[in-house]
Amino acid sequence: MxxxxxxxxxxxxxxxxxxxxxxxxxxxxxxxxxxxxxxxxxxxxxxxxxxxxxxxxxxxxxxxxxxxxxxxxxxxxxxxxxxxxxxxxxxxxxxxxxxxxxxxxxxxxxxxxxxxxxxxxxxxxxxxxxxxxxxNAGPPFLKDVPISRKELFHRSDYTNGVLFATRGCSNQCDFCTVAVMYPHKLRMRPIAEVAAEYASFKGKVIIFWDDNIAGDMEYAKELFRAIAPYRKWWSSQASIHCGRDDKFLEAAAQSGCKQLFLGLESISQQSLAGVNKRFNRVEEYLQVIERIHSHGIAVQAGIVFGFDDDTPEIFRNTIDFLEEAGVQNATLNILTPFPGTPLYRKMKAEGRLLTQDWSKYNSRDDVVFKPKQMSVAELLTGFRYANERFYSLQSITKRLSRSLVQCWWSLPLNLAYSFQWRMMAQSGSPR
Ligand code: SF4
CATH class of the missing domain: 3.40.50.280 (Cobalamin-binding domain)
Incomplete structure (x- = not known):
């Protein structure tokens, strides 16, 4: 054989x-x-x-x-x-x-x-x-996708339930590889097939590994209605559009959504405009987060530092904002112009790429381009400050006391991250 x-x-x-x-x-x-x-x-x-x-x-x-x-x-x-x-x-x-x-x-x-x-x-x-x-000459059909082979899963994380419902995204943010990977935009699997795979997991906690579960709001709402009877808990990534639609949030919450990863990227409207993400409107961030919280759903904010309009104040201002909004979690990254993206082409044309050593394109340890309004060292130091402050006990208290949504698991999770950041600070690790 x-x-x-x-x-x-x-x-x-x-x-x-x-x-x-x-x-x-x-x-x-x-x-x-x-x-x-x-x-x-x-x-x-x-x-x-x-x-x-x-x-x-x-x-x-x-x-x-x-x-x-x-x-x-x-x-x-x-x-x-x-x-x-x-x-x-x-x-x-x-x-x-x-x-x-x-x-x-x-x-x-x-x-x-x-x-x-x-x-x-x-x-x-x-x-x-x-x-x-x-x-493939065109986008493959996402119908009759065979259920993934669970016996080949290896990681001992907190869930074995990982699947996808949609692929791609209808937006085209300049820094994002999704738009390059899936130029055919958003496609969806038949809802009955997704629900059957969702039900096949024995565990309670499920991750939808979608690029943007809110890519098609009507599809998403129908999907949530189909998976609700299984009474599991789930999380996924979503663009800001999800926070503008109470019906979406209601259906998500009723189907067991416990957290949404929200691609906020930046609290600077100019920075968002500079990478073709104008549909994120900073002035509505607080309201959107509040609305998601009001449905009992925690928010994990996706934040990127190093956009061309970012100045050294961006780090402090961003954490101030995340504390004011009371977000439960955040993924903070350093801007990285991945090859093939419009951002990479722009940086290359402007002679700002510092290396093509791909191992440095890790978004956390290295800066691979010349930032516009700060030095590489300032970006790295600011990034580290933002992480350490976000996971400081003071910030955890501020953020989680603003909204007690999903506090029973987000508090221990924040404390675990806090411990890790303190360990890394002690060992001198740059991350
Ligand atoms: S909305 Fe998110 S997934 Fe879609 S292109 Fe922008 S960054 Fe990528």
């Missing part, structure tokens, strides 16, 4: 970054792809976030998926297995952003979404008639 080894690659540096996160959810690409492998193949999944690669593992075919900061590491893995005479295929975000680069390290590459072509490739591999490059 031929053996397929699928690897979710993650470099040692990125693993170190992720270990600082209290919650670290299962990546689902490989378990979904494995579900499309025909009978007659043995499939193994190595998820480097959870286990080390066995470099001597027997394999007829090795498939690797990875994000940009793990690119060099993934190429190292590919080189090792190819030196053993094993065919290596690569796909995923970085391969789609830079296919020519990735093609130098793999026997076969998949650009963009693999559905349909993946099955075709496996058939031709068995007869030795496969091609070097696979790319």
């Amino acid at each position: 031929p053996r397929l080894v699928l690897i979710t690659a993650s470099s040692p540096e990125i693993r170190e970054v992720r270990r600082t996160r209290v919650l670290n959810f299962q990546q689902i690409t490989m378990p979904y792809l494995a579900a499309r492998v025909p009978a007659g193949w043995e499939v193994v999944h190595i998820d480097e976030e959870a286990e080390e690669i066995d470099w001597k593992i027997e394999a007829d075919l090795v498939g690797i998926t990875f994000h940009t900061p793990s690119a060099h590491h993934a190429y190292h893995i590919a080189t090792h297995f190819r030196s053993r005479g094993i065919c290596v295929i690569m796909g995923g975000p970085h391969v789609t952003l830079l296919p020519q680069e990735a093609g130098q390290y793999a026997d076969v590459i998949f650009i963009g979404e693999a559905e349909g072509l993946w099955e075709e490739f496996l058939k031709s591999f068995e007869t030795g008639s496969h091609r070097r490059v696979y790319q």
Whole structure:
């Protein structure tokens, strides 16, 4: 029986970054792809976030998926297995952003979404008639998506329930890789199929791994009605539009939504305009967050520092705002111009890219471009200040006392992050 080894690659540096996160959810690409492998193949999944690669593992075919900061590491893995005479295929975000680069390290590459072509490739591999490059001419149908293979999940996080309902986003923010990865905009799976997969998880807590669960509000509301009877708890990412629609929030809350990750990005309207995200209106942020809270849903704010209109005051002002709004959690990142995005092209044209060492494109430890209104050191120091202050006991008290929504789990979570940041500060770690 031929053996397929699928690897979710993650470099040692990125693993170190992720270990600082209290919650670290299962990546689902490989378990979904494995579900499309025909009978007659043995499939193994190595998820480097959870286990080390066995470099001597027997394999007829090795498939690797990875994000940009793990690119060099993934190429190292590919080189090792190819030196053993094993065919290596690569796909995923970085391969789609830079296919020519990735093609130098793999026997076969998949650009963009693999559905349909993946099955075709496996058939031709068995007869030795496969091609070097696979790319769908149009967006694959998201109907009859086989349920992901749960026995290939590895991470011991707080949930094993991870799935997707939609793919892509109808917006085109300049810094976002989603618009490059899925140029065909937003597509949805049939609601009955999503609900069946949702129900198939034994655990209570589910993550919708969607880019924007609020991409189509009417679809989302129907989906929420379909999953409500299963009485599970769920969370997902959503654009600000969700906070303008009480019916959406009501349906979300009734179906078990406990937290929404809200892509606020910046509290500077000029910064948002500069990256084509004008639909975020800073003047309504407080009202939107209050409305989400009023439905019993916690808010995790997605914030990015380093936009062209950001001055050194942005760090203090942002945390002041997050405290005033009483957000339960936040993901703070350093702006990173990923290859293939309009932001990358702009920075390149302006001669502002400092490196093409992809391992530095990690959004947390390194600044890879010349900021406009501050130095690289100011951006790094400000970023660290913002994280430390956000997870200080004083800030946690301020934020969580403003709104007691979901306090029973967000308080311990905040305290765990607070502990980690203090440990890192003591050890001198830059993150
Ligand atoms: S709304 Fe979010 S997912 Fe959509 S393009 Fe903008 S940043 Fe990307």
